[in-house]
Amino acid sequence: MSLIFRRGRGVSKLSARVFRCALAFCTVLALPAQDASSVEQRLAAMQVSYEARIAALEAQVQSLRAVAPTANESTDDVALGTAIAGVMGRLDQTTRFSNRFNPAIGLVVDVVASASSRPDAYAIDNQFHLRTTELSLAGRVDPHVNVVATLAATTEGVELEEAFAVWDRGLPDTFTLRAGRLPVDFGRASPLHDHELPFTDKPGALQELLGGRALTTGVALHHWFGLGDVPLRWSFGVGNRLDGDAHAVQGPLVGHGHDDEHSGPEPFGDRDGDMLYTARITAHTELSTDDDLQVGASIVHAPAERYFYFSDPPLNTMADAATLDRTVSGVDITWRHTDPSNGSALTVGGEWLWWSAERADDSAASPLFARTHADGGWVFVDYAFDRHWSVSARAERFRHLEDRDLLWRGWNAALSWNIDEYHRLRVEGGGVQDDGLAASWHFVQVQWTLVLGSHGHALAW
Amino acid sequence: MRWRGDALRAAALLLLCVGYAAAQELSVLCTTRDLADLAARVGGKAVRAEALSNGTQDPHRVLAKPSTLLKVRRADVLIEMGLDLEHAWLPALLESAHNERIQPGQPGFINASAGLVPLEVPATADRSRGTDVHPRGNPHYNVDPEGGRLMARNIAAGLSALRPEQKAEFAENLRSFEADLDAKLKEWAPALAKLRGAKFVTRHGWYVYLAQRAGFTVLADLEPEPGLEPGPTHVAAVMELIRREKPAALLVPPWKQDGITARVAQNTGVKVLALPMGSTGDGQNATWLEWMDHVIRSMAATVLEKPAQ
Numbered sequence: 001m002s003l004i005f006r007r008g009r010g011v012s013k014l015s016a017r018v019f020r021c022a023l024a025f026c027t028v029l030a031l032p033a034q035d036a037s038s039v040e041q042r043l044a045a046m047q048v049s050y051e052a053r054i055a056a057l058e059a060q061v062q063s064l065r066a067v068a069p070t071a072n073e074s075t076d077d078v079a080l081g082t083a084i085a086g087v088m089g090r091l092d093q094t095t096r097f098s099n100r101f102n103p104a105i106g107l108v109v110d111v112v113a114s115a116s117s118r119p120d121a122y123a124i125d126n127q128f129h130l131r132t133t134e135l136s137l138a139g140r141v142d143p144h145v146n147v148v149a150t151l152a153a154t155t156e157g158v159e160l161e162e163a164f165a166v167w168d169r170g171l172p173d174t175f176t177l178r179a180g181r182l183p184v185d186f187g188r189a190s191p192l193h194d195h196e197l198p199f200t201d202k203p204g205a206l207q208e209l210l211g212g213r214a215l216t217t218g219v220a221l222h223h224w225f226g227l228g229d230v231p232l233r234w235s236f237g238v239g240n241r242l243d244g245d246a247h248a249v250q251g252p253l254v255g256h257g258h259d260d261e262h263s264g265p266e267p268f269g270d271r272d273g274d275m276l277y278t279a280r281i282t283a284h285t286e287l288s289t290d291d292d293l294q295v296g297a298s299i300v301h302a303p304a305e306r307y308f309y310f311s312d313p314p315l316n317t318m319a320d321a322a323t324l325d326r327t328v329s330g331v332d333i334t335w336r337h338t339d340p341s342n343g344s345a346l347t348v349g350g351e352w353l354w355w356s357a358e359r360a361d362d363s364a365a366s367p368l369f370a371r372t373h374a375d376g377g378w379v380f381v382d383y384a385f386d387r388h389w390s391v392s393a394r395a396e397r398f399r400h401l402e403d404r405d406l407l408w409r410g411w412n413a414a415l416s417w418n419i420d421e422y423h424r425l426r427v428e429g430g431g432v433q434d435d436g437l438a439a440s441w442h443f444v445q446v447q448w449t450l451v452l453g454s455h456g457h458a459l460a461w
Numbered sequence: 462m463r464w465r466g467d468a469l470r471a472a473a474l475l476l477l478c479v480g481y482a483a484a485q486e487l488s489v490l491c492t493t494r495d496l497a498d499l500a501a502r503v504g505g506k507a508v509r510a511e512a513l514s515n516g517t518q519d520p521h522r523v524l525a526k527p528s529t530l531l532k533v534r535r536a537d538v539l540i541e542m543g544l545d546l547e548h549a550w551l552p553a554l555l556e557s558a559h560n561e562r563i564q565p566g567q568p569g570f571i572n573a574s575a576g577l578v579p580l581e582v583p584a585t586a587d588r589s590r591g592t593d594v595h596p597r598g599n600p601h602y603n604v605d606p607e608g609g610r611l612m613a614r615n616i617a618a619g620l621s622a623l624r625p626e627q628k629a630e631f632a633e634n635l636r637s638f639e640a641d642l643d644a645k646l647k648e649w650a651p652a653l654a655k656l657r658g659a660k661f662v663t664r665h666g667w668y669v670y671l672a673q674r675a676g677f678t679v680l681a682d683l684e685p686e687p688g689l690e691p692g693p694t695h696v697a698a699v700m701e702l703i704r705r706e707k708p709a710a711l712l713v714p715p716w717k718q719d720g721i722t723a724r725v726a727q728n729t730g731v732k733v734l735a736l737p738m739g740s741t742g743d744g745q746n747a748t749w750l751e752w753m754d755h756v757i758r759s760m761a762a763t764v765l766e767k768p769a770q
Binding site: 040041045047049055059173229342343345386420421422456 | 553
């Protein structure tokens with residue numbers, strides 16, 4: 001204000017004082033009396049902050065002053081040179097080529113070399129395979145919302161894996177709202193990207209019953225609270241349909257890739273229609289200082305998916321449609337023991353899924369619809385010796401959707417070497433016995449995962 | 462029956478008093494035990510300080526557990542070391558906890574490194590120079606007597622901003638701490654003098670600030686670059702240097718007493734000195750001052766007496 005009055009020649013000193021008094025009076029009136037202490041607090045905090053900044057700047061000035069001018073260069077010359085450089089220097093405007101507001105960018109490259117004795121070996125077996133090159137962008141839109149987008153490039157093409165906004169500030173309590181194409185909050189393993197798993201692939205049961213990584217396009221509300229000393233989180237989501245996304249090298253979805261409404265086999269293919277509803281509840285508790293336990297339950301329910309088919313013989317030129325329902329539910333449990341003194345950690349966990357849906361029996365002359373059930377799950381153990389080395393083992397089984405009497409049983413073990421936080425090598429081997437193929441086989445593979453640039457996650461639980 | 466009514470009223474009054482006292486006490490959550498110790502020292506009865514890690518843990522990699530969320534959610538004050546020391550775990554906790562009181566920029570958020578002129582500020586943030594690159598400089602200023610003074614002063618300033626009515630109390634507590642520190646500095650003078658000119662080998666850049674203060678030399682680091690495990694070539698080069706220069710000790714944190722450390726010690730005969738990298742809340746490292754005392758005396762004990770001229 002004083003600057004204005006110094007420059008404002010038309011304003012007399014008296015009127016300036018009157019104006020200042022009036023302004024101060026209005027300011028006092030505008031501030032509620034009960035806010036005085038909070039204003040004082042903020043002022044004090046600002047004072048502390050500015051004092052710290054001033055101290056840092058003073059230190060910077062001192063270090064700059066330590067660089068003395070050369071013998072034949074006077075201090076005035078240096079000052080003039082600095083002034084000229086300042087005048088002719090930066091534009092001091094943000095241009096359309098500026099990158100200062102760009103989001104954080106990260107790239108994950110995941111390469112797998114696999115060898116398998118599987119009798120119906122797919123093309124990606126027994127060779128090197130660039131599984132994914134995953135480009136992720138993340139940044140804040142404004143103080144309330146951030147956006148995450150992930151593009152996955154494979155040798156088959158480029159797909160938008162996820163692109164969703166997270167309203168994480170300004171909502172009441174700990175509520176968070178997500179909207180867009182987002183991972184379904186189902187269990188512990190499904191929302192993870194493949195390269196974040198302790199194994200190369202998602203468990204076979206997850207591939208078979210949920211399509212791998214479950215995705216939907218819709219909205220989801222998340223909230224957590226403390227039930228005493230136990231944090232409890234729940235979420236509820238609504239989406240268009242359940243899409244499965246898998247880049248499996250081994251497992252039932254090897255060679256399928258993506259199970260959305262336009263491709264892939266039942267139960268995910270060729271379905272469209274009404275909304276999908278998802279829900280999850282999970283609690284996490286510390287059993288001791290070094291032991292913690294997490295339990296959770298999840299469900300996805302599509303009450304009315306449209307299934308299109310042609311009658312045989314055709315009753316008309318239009319496809320017939322049936323309305324079918326589908327539900328997948330699951331429970332998960334994870335126990336972890338950590339030793340902070342040496343960084344080792346033992347994690348034991350498991351998930352079990354149940355699948356129930358009306359399905360078309362394509363073998364019949366005209367589609368017959370019947371309710372089918374299947375279930376499956378896995379248990380795993382992971383021991384991290386330190387931040388660099390870990391061993392993991394997993395056993396799994398599930399009933400095939402086509403015929404619940406046909407079982408898939410598998411096991412695998414992996415040794416992971418985290419060379420650093422951005423670079424990992426993994427050797428993995430395993431075996432499968434599949435009643436569906438009436439065969440058993442073994443596989444061995446090497447996975448090389450690299451992270452370039454920014455890569456971070458919110459707390460996942 | 463009247464006595465029952467009186468007893469109930471007395472109990473209610475007691476509960477109110479206890480509740481009021483609890484409400485007046487600031488819940489201070491600190492990322493390290495050092496900060497919690499200094500917050501308790503400076504804050505006195507006005508604070509209830511709790512640490513999320515202690516000196517036997519690697520503070521770069523504290524496990525961010527959902528159960529910790531409740532502590533972060535309920536805290537009135539959060540004190541961090543800063544300079545990206547906690548970048549791997551603290552931002553995710555802060556983001557999920559939805560506690561506006563302790564978000565950066567709020568009065569309840571205290572960065573204990575404010576005003577520090579950091580060492581080892583890299584010219585560029587480039588991961589070819591290691592994966593534990595701290596773009597704002599080396600964050601291990603707690604391993605320095607003056608680092609304790611800085612942390613305590615920043616905590617006092619932060620608490621005073623939050624509770625201006627108790628500013629005098631915090632200032633008095635700070636004075637008391639600084640008097641103890643000054644007394645310790647006099648006590649440590651012979652040990653620090655002994656360290657001047659001494660040579661050490663380290664595992665990670667924990668001792669940068671203390672080396673500058675005491676005037677000892679860090680000959681080599683077993684980490685080829687911050688955050689990277691040493692390969693055979695680097696280990697061989699460091700062992701050769703140790704044989705040639707005969708450092709007083711190989712300084713390692715407790716979580717790095719592994720095969721590499723054992724191999725280097727076995728092949729070179731160098732003394733391994735495993736010291737916690739902060740106070741632990743118990744034993745001889747219970748407080749930051751006690752731990753600093755332990756570090757300085759232990760290091761000085763490894764340095765051979767200089768022969769008389």
